[in-house]
Amino acid sequence: MSHSYDIRVSNVTAKIPFPQEVLDKVIEIQTHYPEGKQKSALLPVLHLAQKQNEGWLSIPVMEYVAQLLNITAIEVFEVATFYSMYNLKPVGKYVLEVCRTGPCCLNGAEKAIEYIEKKIGCKVGETSPDKMFTLKTVECLGACGYAPMLQLGDSFVEFLTEEKIDTLLADLRSKA
Amino acid sequence: MASKKLLLEHIDVPGINTYDVYRQKGGYSSVEKALKSMTPETIVEEVKKSGLRGRGGAGFPAGMKWSFLAKPDGVPRHLLCNADESEPGTFKDRYLMEKIPHLLIEGMIVSSFALGANVSYIYIRGEYMWVSFILERAIAEAKANGFLGKNILGSGYDLELYVQVGGGAYICGEETALIESLEGKRGNPRMKPPFPAVKGLWQRPTVVNNVETIAAVVWILNNSGDDYAKIGVGKSTGTKLISASGNIKRQGVYEIDLGLPVDEFLNSDEYCGGMANGKRLKAVVPGGSSVPILPAELFYKTANGDARLMSYESLADGGFATGSMLGSGGFVVYDEDACIVRNTWNFTRFYNHESCGQCSPCREGTGWMLKVLHKLEHGQGSIQDIDLLWDIQRRIEGNTICPLGDAAAWPVASAIRHFREEFEWHVKNPKLCMERNYGLLESTKKFELVS
Numbered sequence: 001m002s003h004s005y006d007i008r009v010s011n012v013t014a015k016i017p018f019p020q021e022v023l024d025k026v027i028e029i030q031t032h033y034p035e036g037k038q039k040s041a042l043l044p045v046l047h048l049a050q051k052q053n054e055g056w057l058s059i060p061v062m063e064y065v066a067q068l069l070n071i072t073a074i075e076v077f078e079v080a081t082f083y084s085m086y087n088l089k090p091v092g093k094y095v096l097e098v099c100r101t102g103p104c105c106l107n108g109a110e111k112a113i114e115y116i117e118k119k120i121g122c123k124v125g126e127t128s129p130d131k132m133f134t135l136k137t138v139e140c141l142g143a144c145g146y147a148p149m150l151q152l153g154d155s156f157v158e159f160l161t162e163e164k165i166d167t168l169l170a171d172l173r174s175k176a
Numbered sequence: 177m178a179s180k181k182l183l184l185e186h187i188d189v190p191g192i193n194t195y196d197v198y199r200q201k202g203g204y205s206s207v208e209k210a211l212k213s214m215t216p217e218t219i220v221e222e223v224k225k226s227g228l229r230g231r232g233g234a235g236f237p238a239g240m241k242w243s244f245l246a247k248p249d250g251v252p253r254h255l256l257c258n259a260d261e262s263e264p265g266t267f268k269d270r271y272l273m274e275k276i277p278h279l280l281i282e283g284m285i286v287s288s289f290a291l292g293a294n295v296s297y298i299y300i301r302g303e304y305m306w307v308s309f310i311l312e313r314a315i316a317e318a319k320a321n322g323f324l325g326k327n328i329l330g331s332g333y334d335l336e337l338y339v340q341v342g343g344g345a346y347i348c349g350e351e352t353a354l355i356e357s358l359e360g361k362r363g364n365p366r367m368k369p370p371f372p373a374v375k376g377l378w379q380r381p382t383v384v385n386n387v388e389t390i391a392a393v394v395w396i397l398n399n400s401g402d403d404y405a406k407i408g409v410g411k412s413t414g415t416k417l418i419s420a421s422g423n424i425k426r427q428g429v430y431e432i433d434l435g436l437p438v439d440e441f442l443n444s445d446e447y448c449g450g451m452a453n454g455k456r457l458k459a460v461v462p463g464g465s466s467v468p469i470l471p472a473e474l475f476y477k478t479a480n481g482d483a484r485l486m487s488y489e490s491l492a493d494g495g496f497a498t499g500s501m502l503g504s505g506g507f508v509v510y511d512e513d514a515c516i517v518r519n520t521w522n523f524t525r526f527y528n529h530e531s532c533g534q535c536s537p538c539r540e541g542t543g544w545m546l547k548v549l550h551k552l553e554h555g556q557g558s559i560q561d562i563d564l565l566w567d568i569q570r571r572i573e574g575n576t577i578c579p580l581g582d583a584a585a586w587p588v589a590s591a592i593r594h595f596r597e598e599f600e601w602h603v604k605n606p607k608l609c610m611e612r613n614y615g616l617l618e619s620t621k622k623f624e625l626v627s
């Protein structure tokens with residue numbers, strides 16, 4: 001179900017206007033739909049907007065998206081609060097989204113979640129003290145046969161083991 | 177006997193995800209055949225003859241759905257491919273799109289031609305972002321080679337194909353929610369009628385089909401509907417992709433002839449390879465989290481004692497009292513250590529999380545079930561709670577706008593129906609149930625477990 005918006009964290013962080021190549025992409029996406037149906041671009045454009053804003057959607061960013069698509073701000077809030085991929089508060093540099101649905105649990109998802117919590121020093125739904133990782137649990141990501149698994153940005157990390165989690169966290173820390 | 181590979185024949189060919197290799201292997205020949213020697217009507221006829229049923233879960237005959245599409249003058253029509261794939265236990269569409277994306281593109285071209293659609297969309301769940309990039313590249317290649325765009329192969333037929341990413345919501349797999357989402361709105365399912373075939377995307381006539389359904393059309397056109405209908409059993413024609421997961425030796429996506437015995441699918445090395453770690457089978461969810469769970473003894477044999485087959489009819493044999501459904505082919509296997517109460521709680525949490533919130537029976541009912549199941553799972557429940565749970569699920573089923581309500585009710589109903597003793601054991605052993613599963617010892621007394 002939809003999640004609520006926390007007004008206290010609505011400070012501006014995005015660089016508005018977006019860079020030209022992002023604006024070009026927004027225009028390109030709108031060509032996928034007939035005249036007057038540019039609202040259809042909203043979901044893909046929110047993904048782009050989130051990337052421009054350190055992984056989350058602030059109110060000013062959503063208002064800006066509304067302007068870009070020539071729709072009202074409330075239409076954007078409605079959508080952003082409905083879908084689970086849009087983050088409505090700041091997130092860490094990396095968002096680890098571990099699947100916790102039944103089939104993954106049969107192959108150790110719950111243990112993997114506990115292990116990650118221990119390793120990054122925060123609970124599900126929180127951001128690690130060093131602001132490096134946000135840990136989320138998500139529902140079935142279509143990788144049930146490759147469990148346990150997590151989503152990291154645009155990619156999946158599958159068949160998680162303690163060693164694999166250690167390597168992943170170390171890799172990300174060293175890249176940051 | 178080995179199953180035929182109509183979809184996955186070339187899946188392991190190196191480079192099959194590229195246009196060149198796909199084309200060398202005979203790819204896009206159905207487009208040539210359809211555009212040069214067939215009419216939309218004859219294609220629909222072939223698909224009808226094939227008996228192909230929707231692979232997204234409901235199993236509605238594809239050809240019949242196509243023939244319902246309204247064709248008012250001057251109103252554009254659309255084909256939408258449902259690549260939202262979010263039913264727990266299901267990962268076959270992703271496998272197909274990731275490995276052999278051109279098969280879906282080819283299917284979209286011939287199917288769009290059959291329906292008279294000039295702009296079609298593949299709606300893919302946002303979490304499959306990287307798969308969307310694979311599809312976009314394949315579309316660009318197909319376009320560069322003249323299979324998309326204006327005047328395809330000089331036939332006068334134009335088609336633009338776009339990939340649309342979702343935002344993370346199981347409900348957008350429901351076809352009218354998918355349409356709402358593609359219109360840039362919340363994924364709230366619409367009341368039917370009107371059906372999408374009459375008023376769908378932007379109020380235009382629309383067909384929504386699953387990835388696998390559309391991919392199957394390619395083989396049907398390359399061969400014939402009659403040949404397709406020869407594979408399988410009865411009204412379960414053709415092959416089906418099964419996503420197998422859980423406590424088995426070989427998890428993965430398998431293409432099977434419909435009608436394969438479940439015993440062979442679970443236990444032969446060609447498919448699941450049997451149970452992992454020498455454990456015994458406790459239960460199977462054969463068609464994705466929404467379909468009823470079957471205890472081992474009802475899984476292998478129907479109530480009449482017939483061997484159960486992987487087909488729409490055989491898996492449903494006995495109705496919900498003793499049967500289940502083929503659904504999306506999300507085949508989840510539970511061994512003796514799995515806790516049915518915990519699994520039911522987990523699935524209910526899923527449906528509660530994914531309910532769009534429009535209808536009270538679904539929104540409130542899934543929340544109540546979740547609370548009661550949470551108590552039971554954590555050793556705080558009573559026997560009356562089990563009856564209450566039964567009562568709540570009964571009031572959801574059939575009383576909602578879309579079938580998500582039913583999908584939330586069925587796993588709960590079937591778990592209580594077949595595993596009531598395990599729920600009662602949780603009530604009677606509040607401490608013990610937090611430490612170990614009923615399945616380890618107790619279930620061996622009650623159920624005849626099959627190895």
Ligand SMILES: Cc1cc2nc3c(=O)[nH]c(=O)nc-3n(C[C@H](O)[C@H](O)[C@H](O)COP(=O)(O)O)c2cc1C
Nearest residue numbers: 230231232258260261262349350351385386389579
């Ligand atoms: C809650 C819910 C979720 C669904 N999810 C999917 C899905 O992820 N993929 C899919 O193809 N069909 C899904 N369906 C079924 C679609 O509504 C629709 O029947 C299907 O896409 C039609 O295609 P087909 O006839 O080719 O199966 C879902 C239905 C419901 C009620």
Ligand code: SF4
Nearest residue numbers: 532534535538576578
């Ligand atoms: S049944 Fe549930 S998901 Fe479907 S429309 Fe009603 S509230 Fe939404």
Ligand code: FES
Nearest residue numbers: 099104141143144
């Ligand atoms: S249950 Fe985790 S990916 Fe499906």
